[in-house]
Amino acid sequence: MQSTVDLLGALSTFAWPIIAGLVIWRLLPTIKKVMGSRGFTVKIGSAELSVQEVSEKLLKTTADIQGKLASVSASEYPEEESxxxxxxxxxxxxxxxxxxxxxxxxxxxxxxxxxxxxxxxxxxxxxxxxxxxxxxxxxxxxxxxxxxxxxxxxxxxxxxxxxxxxxxxxxxxxxxxxxxxxxxxxxxxxxxxxxxxxxxxxxxxxxxxxxxxxx
CATH class of the missing domain: 3.40.50.2300 (Response regulator)
Structure with missing residues (x-):
């Protein structure tokens, strides 16, 4: 049983950086649009958002990623408090x-x-x-x-x-x-x-x- 727990912990350790990398990779087109914008708005799909709105959404998304990764990392230690x-x-x-x-x-x-x-x-x-x-x-x-x-x-x-x-x-x-x-x-x-x-x-x-x- 302990070996199974250790294996799952090792797998999750490798998994969450990969998941974060994939999400950030998906965000790159939006990030590039914000960085390349010379105006106050950025066109995302059919919508036109202000640079501030896009920046706030990116911040919220990356914060969610940090929070979820932190939860996964903290849960790797079953002997600690639930x-x-x-x-x-x-x-x-x-x-x-x-x-x-x-x-x-x-x-x-x-x-x-x-x-x-x-x-x-x-x-x-x-x-x-x-x-x-x-x-x-x-x-x-x-x-x-x-x-x-x-x-x-x-x-x-x-x-x-x-x-x-x-x-x-x-x-x-x-x-x-x-x-x-x-x-x-x-x-x-x-x-x-x-x-x-x-x-x-x-x-x-x-x-x-x-x-x-x-x-």
Whole structure:
């Protein structure tokens, strides 16, 4: 039985990136029309939509993909809590000195019904976590930040350590560069729950904390 479970888990691991790739491939013609448009409207089939309308639909579609992939990934571990026992994922704090770098991922979360609060420094993050009512369900941080006029290569670690020192048990995830993954053991030792450079895996991490309200 266990071997069957392991096989199904392995198959689903390979399947969901392929499914995502196929869906995105199907969206490419629409994406190209939006990017190539010189006006304010794009003709899709027999309908003429505004670029904003098309962009919003693309965002909603990709958010749905992220949510479904996250659900599949989270369900690969039958020993964990069943989906029915998970609370809704309502609020997420995102700490990054360049919020624009994560604007699309934040918009996808909002499309899935998650309130995303974005701040730019460790101090702002600590204050936000301490004052949050209701509390945040998860915290996402980048690894390195420019703060108070200087560069902090370990800002993500510092944030996690300070959150834990305050007695907060909120899940903390580091959304890092691929190079930072070599420091995974060190990052986890600082009190971080998990680390990734993949947006899809980030959504899967969040999905293990709670269900997306608009899933």
């Amino acid at each position: 989906r029915s026992t998970l609370p809704p994922l309502r609020r997420v704090l995102w700490v990054d000195d360049h919020p624009s770098h994560n604007a699309y991922e934040a918009a996808q979360l909002q499309a899935l019904g998650v309130d995303v609060v974005q701040v730019e420094t460790t101090d702002q993050g600590i204050k936000a976590v301490s004052a949050a009512v209701p509390p945040f369900d998860a915290v996402i941080s980048d690894m390195a930040r420019n703060e108070n006029g200087s560069f902090h290569a370990d800002a993500g670690l510092e944030l996690a350590r300070e959150i834990r020192a305050c007695g907060q048990h909120v899940p903390v995830f580091v959304y890092a560069s691929a190079q930072d993954l070599a420091r995974t053991s060190e990052i986890l030792a600082a009190g971080v729950n998990d680390v990734t450079s993949s947006s899809t895996r980030l959504f899967a991490m969040l999905r293990k904390v709670g269900e997306f309200p608009h899933e």
